[in-house]
Amino acid sequence: MTEQLPRMYTDLADWFHLVTPPEEYAEEADFYFSAIADASTAPPRTVLELGAGAGNNASHYKRRVEQVTLTDLSPGMLALSERLNPECEHIVGDMRTLRLGRLFDAVFVHDAVCYLTTLDDLRQLMQTAFAHCRPGGVALFAPDHIRELFQPSTDSGGHDGSGRALRYLEWTWQAQPSDSTYVTEYVYVLHADGQPTRSVYDRHLCGLFGREDWLRLLRDVGFVDARARPMVHSEVPPGTLELFVARKPC
Numbered sequence: 001m002t003e004q005l006p007r008m009y010t011d012l013a014d015w016f017h018l019v020t021p022p023e024e025y026a027e028e029a030d031f032y033f034s035a036i037a038d039a040s041t042a043p044p045r046t047v048l049e050l051g052a053g054a055g056n057n058a059s060h061y062k063r064r065v066e067q068v069t070l071t072d073l074s075p076g077m078l079a080l081s082e083r084l085n086p087e088c089e090h091i092v093g094d095m096r097t098l099r100l101g102r103l104f105d106a107v108f109v110h111d112a113v114c115y116l117t118t119l120d121d122l123r124q125l126m127q128t129a130f131a132h133c134r135p136g137g138v139a140l141f142a143p144d145h146i147r148e149l150f151q152p153s154t155d156s157g158g159h160d161g162s163g164r165a166l167r168y169l170e171w172t173w174q175a176q177p178s179d180s181t182y183v184t185e186y187v188y189v190l191h192a193d194g195q196p197t198r199s200v201y202d203r204h205l206c207g208l209f210g211r212e213d214w215l216r217l218l219r220d221v222g223f224v225d226a227r228a229r230p231m232v233h234s235e236v237p238p239g240t241l242e243l244f245v246a247r248k249p250c
């Protein structure tokens with residue numbers, strides 16, 4: 001359950017674009033939107049994103065549709081997105097319980113889905129997506145990992161901003177191969193001009209579900225044509241990442 005968000009999305013949210021800036025999302029946003037369009041019977045004009053965070057993906061795909069609604073549990077993350085995507089609608093809400101009473105051509109959930117750690121949470125998310133798809137509308141879910149393809153990893157990076165800079169070490173691992181969760185640990189080194197450099201440790205607990213769990217839950221909540229699609233991206237080794245696409249019956 002997402003009881004407490006990591007520091008990256010709470011007191012450190014304002015640093016997020018120095019961890020991962022919007023310009024790095026162009027290729028993947030294009031792939032996600034094309035996957036939605038491929039599964040749609042007509043070109044999507046309205047998109048709801050659940051867990052849209054800082055709006056990095058949206059800053060690219062918004063050009064291809066008429067209206068984008070961006071939702072997230074973290075007001076601090078949505079504040080970043082509002083600066084980046086002022087023409088989009090922003091609403092604070094939990095992807096498991098949000099009910100806007102409106103229908104969209106497409107519902108998109110990117111890496112925020114990783115913060116759901118139980119199958120019950122995942123089912124609730126899918127019910128939210130189903131409740132907001134118009135008949136014939138498409139839902140796309142892009143988790144960072146699925147159980148069959150999970151590999152531990154380390155990474156590092158960061159960027160310079162105006163009067164400040166951030167570098168990070170990222171370590172993704174799993175205590176037991178049978179676990180239904182994994183952990184991504186971060187150490188951030190934060191520099192702001194005129195202040196002592198500081199470091200912060202941040203632990204992200206994430207859910208890990210199998211391909212059949214994903215497909216079964218999608219069918220259970222009422223979606224049809226549910227399928228796993230391999231992710232195609234210049235920085236993703238082929239066969240290491242999958243996303244899930246499904247359609248609401250007409």
Ligand SMILES: C[S@@+](CC[C@H](N)C(=O)[O-])C[C@H]1O[C@@H](n2cnc3c(N)ncnc32)[C@H](O)[C@@H]1O
Pocket residue numbers: 002005009025050051052053054055056057058071072073074077093094095096110111112113115116
């Ligand atoms: C890595 S960020 C998303 C970044 C986003 N993909 C982008 O393009 O900028 C993950 C987000 O998931 C959000 N999140 C985690 N649990 C959530 C929940 N239950 N409902 C809505 N958002 C949630 C966090 O607040 C955070 O903003």
